[in-house]
Amino acid sequence: MAMTKGLQLLSEAKDLDASVIEIRRAIHAHPELGLDLPVTQKLILDRLDALGVPATRGATISSVVGHIAGTQPGPTTLLRADMDALALVEETGLPFASAVQGVMHACGHDAHVAMLLGAAELLMAHRHELRGSVILAFQPGEEGAGGARRMLEEGLMQPSPDRSYALHVITNIPSGLIATRGGPMMASADEFLITLTGRGGHASAPHEARDPIPVAAELVLALQVALTRSVNVFDPAVLTVGQIEAGTTFNIIPEVATIRGTFRALSEETRVKVSDLVNRVAGGIAKAHGAEVDVSFPMESYPVTVNDPEGAGRALQLARLLVGPDAVQEMVTPVMGAEDFSYLLQVSPGAMIFLGVAPPGVDDPAPNHSNRMLVDEAALHRGVALYALLALAD
Template sequence: MPPDVALLTTLRSQARGVQPRTVALRRALHRRPELGLDLPHTRDAVVAALADLPLQVHLGRSVSSVVAVLEGARPGPTVLLRGDMDALPLAEDTGLSFASETDGAMHACGHDTHVAMLASAARVLAARRNDFAGRVLFMFQPGEEGFHGARYMIDEGLLDRTGPAGRPDAAYALHISATLPSGEVHVRPGPLMAAADAVTVTVRGRGGHASAPHDALDPLPAAAAMVGALQTAVTRRVSAHHPVVLTIARIVAGTTNNIIPETAFMEGTVRTLSETARATVHDEIERVCRYIAMAHGCTAEVHIEPGYPVTVNDADAADRVGKLAYTVLGRDRVVTMDTPIMGAEDFSYVLAEVPGALAFLGGCPPNVHPGTAPPNHSNRVVFDEDAMASGVAVYAGLALDALAK
């Protein structure tokens, strides 16, 4: 049976009680952002924040991950809660008193808030170990920003029955967003975020003098034709019921104004919400580029680097997130999303193995309209720290809801 409403609603005051710790950890991490899979300072800060709690702490072998396990009053199921830890390669321009002190790195996606919220949720839950049966697995993950950190942790046994907490029965994550009203929780069942694959195309022709294109094989007209034809292929070869975004974001060719180059290089991204559409688009990219190049007397080398898979929320788990947030935060704080978004998330690797859900937590700063706030991944993004108390309460509530005696 689920915990009673009174028990859950007290989580808000408990989250506010640990808010000074939450803010302090968040700001310490924000000052010293780290990129990728090797995050020694961040890892050590997490371990220090958890040091006085009754947790079993395990450090990653191949990456700077931290896994902490909290045992309840008696045996029971396992719930996984995830917080990603890495920053982005940006120069911060926010003017915050605790702005990044690391050149070319910034917590522009709010992962510092995720770590701080998860650490404080562990503190709240540790004080309530007698209220649940089973265990909570806290997953502090590096390398979410394109480095497949979750996959590394899974490969190290995170989800195995012989892993640090046994195989989880449910998995949840929150992701803060600067363009959603502060303290709101947005969630939906089914596909939530897209698969993201990188596309590179090298068009090879024959260089020559720009005044005599007939003596060369110019790769640029072929590359230009590919950009338009790829967009047509998306609209004509993929069902409108399967959303696809294909963007060629970079074209590089040539050295000066009177030389026809030998090669033209293009790269971009393709985002899909189903494996069917993903496979179709991959085939179309290869076919379109190869035959357009051939029509221009050139050749095309196409490479598609698979990225994160589609992030799919289990319907029951998404429903639990909504109901839990309704109870803990209030009815007006919960929004069911109408559509997915085309960004990507490597929590998708966990959700492919364990029923669970990822939800968005609003973090728009006060006195700023969500529609005009600098978004995640902007060098000017600012998050409302008050929203973190809501995140702590929701994290802790999800564990209590799933593990109630």
């Protein structure tokens, strides 16, 4: 029965290709950043209204929450799609490329919104079969602004749904492949900012100054070494310095140098350990050189995304019924990217699921977050059908 339903939904989702792709391209051409996404929000509200899905908008952010009530009692399923873009100059050459300078949908959130709107159409068509209800959560601010947490604060999970799922397109796995795993699925994400203050002076007389640049250089290497000697390799962490700033010209020793980076972990214990390590190593290196140091963690920090084993197993089982076992993969290891869907999984059991969208004929596809990222739109109907099946299946 479930297999028959899956194949039917897949066929119906394929029939929605033109509509879903049109929505995806419209969103792609008009990307928005952060928590305030009025254009995207209006598109979603208009589409849900046309489908007859009652929806509410966020009180303080541009979120949208749709509600579909079934005709029979049963569980409440939350389906989430993030909406925001990234601060990048698009270089794809697509005819529907970003019309907003310096902003691009380079993580596939345009596809997520389009797939969930397609699923809403399927669910409305099968509403008479729906046991329970469905919450359609369209979330802004995933890219560092903590939109999921803000939606929780506005009552998204009051009462808590019985199960929660999110799909995420990925360009580095084959198009149409569906993948997930139980347990840790994605890492936590924390940003650190280290400010080193010395004493400025002339480049010809470093002994009369206190140069923060070699202190910064030593600290970058010390953090890498300390990490390998402090963290269990079977509970890994990654630390990357992505930005160093100091000085104004070649012959002046600056007073201040700043180091900015991120660390990722797969458990809360290791996450806390790395945070302490950054503070300790930065303090020790600065003291050894007589520099002042300030360490802060300015970004919205995301916890580890932990899939419920039963929820992930259910997703894998339904995906196999939908697209066949050869197009479904149970992941062996998590990935070190981060997701604020982690907040929702702390409240309601479920799973983050990957959908491969590697463009055909490209040997080395540009990854997510690249300004050259391309999406194979031929895979999107699988995401539409899977969203719907996750809500309709027992």
